[in-house]
Amino acid sequence: MTLPHLTMREGLLERVLKEVQRSPDVEIGGRLIGYVREGGFDVLDFIPTGPEPDIATDVELLPDRRYQLWTLDALLDLDGDLAVFGSWHSHIPNGLARFSGQDHRAYAGKMQPPYPYGGMVCGLIHETPSTVEDVRRMLRFAWFPAGAEVGEHTYWPEEAIEWTSAPLNTGMEALLDLTNHEAYLEATGRRLSSLDDVARAMDHLGKRSGHPTHVLRRSPNGERLLLIEEAAGEEGIALEVASDGNARLHLTDEPTDWMPLTRAAGAFEQHLSRWVDVPTEWSHLSPSLVEQLMPIDQADEGITTKPSERRGFLSRLFGR
Numbered sequence: 532m533t534l535p536h537l538t539m540r541e542g543l544l545e546r547v548l549k550e551v552q553r554s555p556d557v558e559i560g561g562r563l564i565g566y567v568r569e570g571g572f573d574v575l576d577f578i579p580t581g582p583e584p585d586i587a588t589d590v591e592l593l594p595d596r597r598y599q600l601w602t603l604d605a606l607l608d609l610d611g612d613l614a615v616f617g618s619w620h621s622h623i624p625n626g627l628a629r630f631s632g633q634d635h636r637a638y639a640g641k642m643q644p645p646y647p648y649g650g651m652v653c654g655l656i657h658e659t660p661s662t663v664e665d666v667r668r669m670l671r672f673a674w675f676p677a678g679a680e681v682g683e684h685t686y687w688p689e690e691a692i693e694w695t696s697a698p699l700n701t702g703m704e705a706l707l708d709l710t711n712h713e714a715y716l717e718a719t720g721r722r723l724s725s726l727d728d729v730a731r732a733m734d735h736l737g738k739r740s741g742h743p744t745h746v747l748r749r750s751p752n753g754e755r756l757l758l759i760e761e762a763a764g765e766e767g768i769a770l771e772v773a774s775d776g777n778a779r780l781h782l783t784d785e786p787t788d789w790m791p792l793t794r795a796a797g798a799f800e801q802h803l804s805r806w807v808d809v810p811t812e813w814s815h816l817s818p819s820l821v822e823q824l825m826p827i828d829q830a831d832e833g834i835t836t837k838p839s840e841r842r843g844f845l846s847r848l849f850g851r
């Protein structure tokens with residue numbers, strides 16, 4: 532098949548390098564923006580994943596859609612000809628050298644009518660780069676034609692991509708900053724949720740239960756939260772939440788893999804129900820509940836977590 536002509540701004544290589552270096556354990560990526568030309572695409576850069584991805588694990592990425600939509604609107608205010616026609620993402624955390632079935636389905640879903648272009652430009656990187664030149668070689672772009680079989684795609688040969696060294700205009704550069712999301716946060720009045728907010732939601736759910744049997748603890752560095760249900764199992768079971776929003780279960784000596792909070796919370800309640808007649812409804816613990824319960828007033832002190840005397844495997848967590 533004939534591939535559309537693809538032009539890429541070199542500046543995005545360094546930004547991809549920074550993104551994958553700061554996110555080695557969970558997937559990261561961005562939505563490609565640029566211009567649609569007769570017979571091809573000019574890729575200027577990408578809208579980053581954003582401060583609060585819906586899901587970011589080693590095998591799954593659902594970006595912060597609110598941030599991405601706000602940023603796209605702001606970009607279109609600067610230049611109404613800009614368009615979004617694809618994305619790139621990293622499989623470095625899992626090493627998968629191809630697009631996954633889930634990727635195929637997601638792209639097909641995005642290209643349902645009235646999707647205006649002939650297909651999508653999708654980039655994938657699965658090895659760890661050390662330099663910009665590594666990124667140029669390792670980040671492969673494929674064309675997913677609209678209306679084709681789900682998952683059908685063709686990679687651009689390396690030499691088929693035309694690289695340009697044009698700078699990004701400063702307004703755009705500010706909007707696309709990888710880690711500084713001030714403009715977005717200020718314009719929307721959003722505040723990023725923290726573990727204090729997760730602790731508040733746990734406290735809320737705990738108080739709603741008739742016979743709470745849980746204890747809340749925080750790791751010494753403040754980056755983890757541990758919800759222990761003492762009534763379950765021999766030594767209790769625990770749900771651990773990290774500051775990146777992912778969570779895992781401690782049911783035995785070996786913790787489970789990290790997973791999105793909602794999934795871990797549901798599994799936690801199920802395990803608890805084996806030991807307790809009417810378990811606390813931990814399955815309601817989700818990013819949206821955390822957000823609903825966030826105080827308007829930023830001076831809120833948060834919930835204090837108490838250290839407790841533990842025996843057995845839970846006592847070894849957080850070094851106590």
Ligand SMILES: [Zn+2]
Pocket residue numbers: 620622630631634
């Ligand atoms: Zn993928």
